[in-house]
Amino acid sequence: MNSISFYTGLIEDEIKSLSLPQNPASLYEPVKYMMDLGGKRIRPVMTMLSNEMFGGDMKAAIKPALAIEMFHNFTLVHDDIMDHSAIRRGRPTVHEKWNEETAILSGDVMLVLAYELLSNVSSDKLHAVLELFNESAKKVCEGQQLDMIFENSEVVTIDTYIDMIARKTGALFAGSLKMGAIIAGSSAEDAENMHGFGLNAGIAFQVQDDILDTYGQSGTIGKTIGGDIASNKKTYLAVKAAETAKGAVLDELKSLSSNLSIPRESKISRTISIYNALSIKQQAEEAREKYFNLAMENLDKVNVKEADKQTLKNVAETLINREK
Amino acid sequence: MNSISFYTGLIEDEIKSLSLPQNPASLYEPVKYMMDLGGKRIRPVMTMLSNEMFGGDMKAAIKPALAIEMFHNFTLVHDDIMDHSAIRRGRPTVHEKWNEETAILSGDVMLVLAYELLSNVSSDKLHAVLELFNESAKKVCEGQQLDMIFENSEVVTIDTYIDMIARKTGALFAGSLKMGAIIAGSSAEDAENMHGFGLNAGIAFQVQDDILDTYGQSGTIGKTIGGDIASNKKTYLAVKAAETAKGAVLDELKSLSSNLSIPRESKISRTISIYNALSIKQQAEEAREKYFNLAMENLDKVNVKEADKQTLKNVAETLINREK
Numbered sequence: 001m002n003s004i005s006f007y008t009g010l011i012e013d014e015i016k017s018l019s020l021p022q023n024p025a026s027l028y029e030p031v032k033y034m035m036d037l038g039g040k041r042i043r044p045v046m047t048m049l050s051n052e053m054f055g056g057d058m059k060a061a062i063k064p065a066l067a068i069e070m071f072h073n074f075t076l077v078h079d080d081i082m083d084h085s086a087i088r089r090g091r092p093t094v095h096e097k098w099n100e101e102t103a104i105l106s107g108d109v110m111l112v113l114a115y116e117l118l119s120n121v122s123s124d125k126l127h128a129v130l131e132l133f134n135e136s137a138k139k140v141c142e143g144q145q146l147d148m149i150f151e152n153s154e155v156v157t158i159d160t161y162i163d164m165i166a167r168k169t170g171a172l173f174a175g176s177l178k179m180g181a182i183i184a185g186s187s188a189e190d191a192e193n194m195h196g197f198g199l200n201a202g203i204a205f206q207v208q209d210d211i212l213d214t215y216g217q218s219g220t221i222g223k224t225i226g227g228d229i230a231s232n233k234k235t236y237l238a239v240k241a242a243e244t245a246k247g248a249v250l251d252e253l254k255s256l257s258s259n260l261s262i263p264r265e266s267k268i269s270r271t272i273s274i275y276n277a278l279s280i281k282q283q284a285e286e287a288r289e290k291y292f293n294l295a296m297e298n299l300d301k302v303n304v305k306e307a308d309k310q311t312l313k314n315v316a317e318t319l320i321n322r323e324k
Numbered sequence: 325m326n327s328i329s330f331y332t333g334l335i336e337d338e339i340k341s342l343s344l345p346q347n348p349a350s351l352y353e354p355v356k357y358m359m360d361l362g363g364k365r366i367r368p369v370m371t372m373l374s375n376e377m378f379g380g381d382m383k384a385a386i387k388p389a390l391a392i393e394m395f396h397n398f399t400l401v402h403d404d405i406m407d408h409s410a411i412r413r414g415r416p417t418v419h420e421k422w423n424e425e426t427a428i429l430s431g432d433v434m435l436v437l438a439y440e441l442l443s444n445v446s447s448d449k450l451h452a453v454l455e456l457f458n459e460s461a462k463k464v465c466e467g468q469q470l471d472m473i474f475e476n477s478e479v480v481t482i483d484t485y486i487d488m489i490a491r492k493t494g495a496l497f498a499g500s501l502k503m504g505a506i507i508a509g510s511s512a513e514d515a516e517n518m519h520g521f522g523l524n525a526g527i528a529f530q531v532q533d534d535i536l537d538t539y540g541q542s543g544t545i546g547k548t549i550g551g552d553i554a555s556n557k558k559t560y561l562a563v564k565a566a567e568t569a570k571g572a573v574l575d576e577l578k579s580l581s582s583n584l585s586i587p588r589e590s591k592i593s594r595t596i597s598i599y600n601a602l603s604i605k606q607q608a609e610e611a612r613e614k615y616f617n618l619a620m621e622n623l624d625k626v627n628v629k630e631a632d633k634q635t636l637k638n639v640a641e642t643l644i645n646r647e648k
Binding site for chain 1: 345347348350351402405406425426428429431432433435436437439440443447448450451454455457458461462465466468469470472473
């Protein structure tokens with residue numbers, strides 16, 4: 001199997017050589033800007049690894065893998081508008097650097113460009129790949145909408161939270177891995193297990209993201225610790241704490257999130273103290289392990305040699321135990 | 325040939341029976357709302373007529389025709405945000421009725437739903453249809469971006485204006501007609517002529533739209549006359565007037581668009597007086613005729629019986645001579 005870094009390099013090269021229309025420049029420059037911002041390129045790498053695992057041709061998978069990365073970046077451009085985020089990967093977001101109208105429209109054209117990249121799939125597989133991509137894309141939109149609904153919801157249960165991240169994050173992981181399998185010509189059963197592997201790994205990945213925002217090292221994760229707490233974001237930790245806390249502790253949690261006169265640092269440290277008292281971090285880690293194990297069970301069922309699964313296993317482990 | 329109203333009814337029925345996901349309701353309700361707002365359904369009707377003209381099966385074309393209508397409505401949802409429009413077809417726009425975040429995301433999911441409808445095309449034609457759709461969609465985004473750029477441009481030439489409306493309006497007319505031809509299995513040459521027919525008819529349609537905004541009957545067109553003048557929109561009339569006017573007349577035109585102390589009614593009536601003195605309406609009508617004739621030349625070249633072209637000819641004539 002080729003290494004992760006081999007495929008990351010391949011994806012970076014493809015992004016560099018992506019031929020975009022030149023006119024109007026103000027529509028396509030934000031596309032290039034966004035694609036050049038970097039990131040881990042996890043999703044397209046998973047497509048390539050899945051494709052290789054089933055003996056697929058690298059050339060047949062590279063453009064569809066890029067379609068996934070283009071789609072992912074489209075969601076970031078529009079999410080940043082909706083979330084009023086000014087910074088992405090240390091650089092101004094598209095709507096900050098240009099304006100909101102341009103960010104809406106450049107995002108739209110990125111979605112079209114994703115389908116254009118996808119259309120490089122051979123005719124015998126185009127229907128299946130298109131259907132998978134459409135399903136994944138709808139789920140991602142649904143997940144983002146649920147995330148926004150949760151912002152204004154007093155009570156969110158762990159089940160609805162998991163359902164939200166399964167769509168917002170899990171669906172595209174699942175789509176990336178199943179797409180590689182389809183393009184390589186795997187059996188329907190194997191493709192479905194790759195879907196399950198991605199879905200569960202995506203959920204575990206997102207729970208780890210939630211843990212890191214509160215318990216990571218700010219120097220390592222590249223952003224300030226406690227941002228989610230400060231902005232009252234519904235994370236696994238916040239939802240679990242609200243579900244677990246009782247009496248005076250619950251009252252304090254509510255007051256911390258609603259009382260605007262509490263200074264930011266104090267809000268964060270007092271909330272973390274409650275999390276610690278309720279063992280929220282441990283519970284989140286248990287949930288992460290649960291979904292990681294489910295992902296591994298899915299991968300175990302796939303009918304290829306164990307040795308050929310190792311690189312994807314490493315990807316999942318790295319993603320879930322990452323410190324940033 | 326089936327009548328225009330037959331196909332309009334068919335499209336309306338299909339829209340009514342469109343099965344959309346239920347959850348999250350706040351993501352999919354705006355989709356239904358927008359699709360139910362009505363409109364002339366010109367584009368999908370053109371797809372159906374083009375398909376029938378080449379002897380295609382109605383059942384094979386209906387979902388792709390709906391994809392075109394879904395795409396068109398997606399552009400309206402996002403354009404309304406960008407143009408800060410509060411009313412569409414006499415009803416509140418999506419971002420007014422819900423909010424901007426929902427309008428962005430519901431628009432996004434409409435674009436995905438358009439591709440989902442499109443994927444009903446048979447495997448042997450899916451590549452060609454997808455490529456056509458992607459090209460048309462990119463052009464529409466480019467046209468909208470150019471339209472926004474023009475808002476802040478002092479000088480716009482007639483050529484760049486025509487290029488803008490060719491993308492913003494012409495490309496989807498062209499795509500609708502060529503799609504019907506491809507699905508019916510026409511020759512590549514005929515499909516290309518249908519594309520040209522749609523492109524030129526779309527340009528003529530947009531010039532007529534510009535004429536109506538200034539010279540229509542407000543009771544007939546369903547909106548206040550002179551809206552484009554009041555908002556300094558770059559229309560065929562405005563661009564032509566700026567190109568034709570000289571000396572004191574040009575100075576007055578500039579002052580009318582830049583001097584905020586001039587009351588709306590006075591701004592509109594004085595601008596129309598200048599248009600009249602410069603014969604702008606006649607020049608716009610000549611341009612409309614020119615593109616209409618080009619459209620007819622394209623249709624003439626298509627290798628089907630003259631009698632079978634009549635319904636599409638009528639559509640083009642009705643669109644271009646419409647009073648609303």
